Amino acid sequence: MKAEAQTSLEDLMAKRKTPKRSAPESDASQATTTSRKKPSHESTQPEQSDQAAKAGQRSAGKAKQPAADGAGRPTDQTEQAQQPKATKEAGQEGAEETPKARKPKRRRSAETMASQQRDISVSEFFVKNRHLLGFDSPARALLTTVKEAVDNALDACEDAGILPTIVVEIDLVAENRYRVAVQDNGPGIVRRQVPKIFGKLLYGSKFHKLKQSRGQQGIGISAAGMYGQLTTGKPVVITSRTAENRPAHHFEIVINTRKNNPEVIKDIEVEWAEPHGTRVEIELEGIYKAGRRSVDQYLEQTAIANPHAEIFYNPPKGKKERFFPRVSDELPPEPVEIKPHPYGVELGLLIKLLKDTSARTLRAALMQDFSRVSARVADAICAEAGLKPTARPKQIANREVESLYQAIPKVKILSPPTNCIVPIGEDLVRKGLEREIKGAEIYVTKTRPPTVYRGNPFQIEVGLAYGGQLTGLVDHGTESDRGVWISGVRLAHNKTIEMALTVLPGLTRKKVVELLLQAGVNRSTRVRELTQDQVGLVRSALDASVRSQAQSRSIQLVRLANRVPLQYQQSACAITKAVNDVNWRRYGLNQPRGSLPTGPMVLVVHIASVWVPFTSESKEAIAHYSEILEEIQRGLQECGRDLGSYLSRRSHAKSREQRRNKLNLYAGELAESLARLTGKPRDKIAKTLDQAADQFAAVDLLE
């Protein structure tokens, strides 16, 4: 039990906050922020010995900030005690200042108020604020539940060094009620930990570490369970097994929302076919939909981000089962936990580190508690701050910390180690893209070298797939097929071409008329009367219209943070801003001012970091740190350049071909006239002109 670290609300708030460097905050906020980067929150905790138990410390994904409300609410006894006093003082001041004003009637006394002031359990808080966790709509609730469970499953497998095999099942049990089951082949969870992991909010292993992982806060999966419990009254069902020679345990757990404690309803040993792994089942009120922000899309994007995972997906409502095969048998290297880097440290954290350090001198403290601080660097910082390297850290913390804090940026310090970051890799991003976005004309992937924002290492990867099947062009059908085939559909012989084309998807009568006008084919021609030339004209007019539609559609942007697809709040995300700010016209795409480029393209941006800075409200959008924005833009530009040179080569070849066709067309007609004028055979003349055309098509291009 003690092996687990319980996340405190205070810690959570501290992690979410990103105070400005130049403006140190009040004592109270410093106190909360200081806990931010403490490597191990409860130093009394023994090291975890049981590997399975370690892997089983599942935390859950959602990083929700209760701070918005929490800051104003009494959350512990001391604050509670201070609150009534403050209120009283304010009341008296008001009375003195406005003696003539009607004395406001006192509605409640400090005593009566005190009687109403009590502990708010975290669970209770989230019951009222479930939108913060991503359960604000039934459709989103279903997605969030799947997402939390899958993220946990992947984290668990990777921690244990197992290539993940994930099964996702969604069953419709009643109207707007689904059972979500997510099963992995991970290390399983030791029996005693299961209730806390799934039945207690803010409980997890990942919060206190500076280490790249999907989940961070220990909220997600238990919140999903709680949402299910709230909407259907059903418990969370867990089956888990840690090894083949151990029994599988089956749990049913409900969450006591008042006490933030799990209540185990059922705990039995069962037969299970899997040698190890975990299966979570949650029944919840939700809406299943396809398309944008759907479970399907989330899994597709997860597959791109996790080429080493295989996913079986069984969607509801009789939709076809899907399988996302593994494209790499290599597990990504395990991310390494790191110490904070001086450049990223905030004043509050610096004070806290100096106070708590076990080192006896300032030099030693700096070297011991930060990454990349050698004795030489520590001395340089001290010299810059005008402090003695041998000073006692606790004293510095009280007095000269400000000058120490300001000295840090002036000293050149090596960037933090970046081996703690595990990117997907150019090759695997490409493979993932090729697996999920099939038949594109060109794939470009770039992995930027790792870099740092505020002392946190991070790395950007960009991948794109352009053209080809993304354009939406369809094979019309081959010449050998009987009948008139357009867009893979055989047209009714007796209808007019106008009527016959309306059976094609997306073609209204009006659009058909426009299309035929462009093709220069009389719309009242019967399909059976069409000449081969006319069929060709209709086909190319249709292709041209599909192409132009594709050119004016926004690209599809896939945002990934530590291999987790982000689906909501696209417009608030730093990735989106970076994409918008790049001038894509330079790379041959269209782009409305200040928005996403348009064209048949899927763009993937991945940020991997020990701490992904999400915007406060939910883990759906990345904060606009300039270092991150710039780095994303560099990645985008690298990809853009490759795309641009490909597109210009393509359009060059295309215009060359068009010119050649034009020249051939006129040369053919010219041969006819020359034959009439000179009396020489037309074919011979045509051949002569054709040979000459070969020679000059290229020359003409240069002009």
Added chain:
Amino acid sequence: MATKKNSPKRKALAAKEVSKRLVDLAEQVLIQAEQGENPTVAIPVRSLSNVHFNEERSIIEMGDRTQKRILFNVNMAKKFMQTFLVAAACKDLVESGKTTSIRDLFYMTKHTLPKSGENTFNDQEESDPIIEDLEVAIQALREELHLFASNRGGLVGEITIVDAGDTIDARHMGTGGWAVPSIVEKDVIQFKKCSAEFILLVEKDAVWRRLNEDRFWKQHKAILVQSNGMPARGVRRLLRRMTDELNLPLYVLVDNDPWGLYIYSVVKQGSINLAFESIRMAIPSARFLGLSSFDRERYDLPDTVTITLDNKDETRAKQMMDYPWFQNRKWKRELKKMLDSKVKLELEALSAKGISFITEEYLPRKLHENDWIA
């Protein structure tokens, strides 16, 4: 003055010669293509930049500059093809001895190119310049290519003409007059009897009708020609032949606006586009009779009949004043006066003084006072 070129015997030879020139043009393309050269046809430039004013002869002449029309160049390939399409059609016409209208030729050569939906020509405005290109390229005139334009312009007056063997007494042409054909060479049109003392070219059909109805030509022993705007090549050639062969002075009566004066200049000196024809169409002796910018005061015309010059008129007037062949002091005076008074006058404006004012007062007085410029 008449050339011997138009005798029937020479004509047959000319047909052969025209045909040969067309074939040579085609052969030259084939030779270039076989030698790996980009086939090129040199076409004399028909624009302001390639004309000059021959002050001695007082006509506009075409310069030596040619433009290359290149086959394997996306911007020129189509025109190249069109040139030979017209050439082939003309060769057929010349060899079969048939003549056709330029509109006919447009239809003869217009068809859709295979598998592209593109037409060889979209409208006649595209094919007409190609004909002119061909004319200058092989130095043969339109009629020598066996082409003609639609009849334009009318004629009445004291003359008897033989038109393709039919004798036409221009004194008995009713209200409509004799339509001037596009080809008026000596093999088609001959002047049989003429008692006229001068020719009057009127820009406007309506005014010409007024003069015809009033029998102006009878009273003043004149030939009355209307051109319905800028005179067609047939009208200009006919006027030239009449002035040459019958030794008659030509007076020009046009609107008092820049365009009217320009019509007069074209009749007298030739045009930019057809500079290659100036030598046989320009009439350097032509006299500008009216309307003069000074007529408004001289004939006491009311202010109500004037029209304010618009921007286009002013620009055109200034442009014309820069032409080397517009440096005649009297012409510039006309334009200057026009620009200063900021108004223009139509011929019909004279009717404000009475319906037959033009017949009974204006023209007689003008002619009597020799109130014209040249």
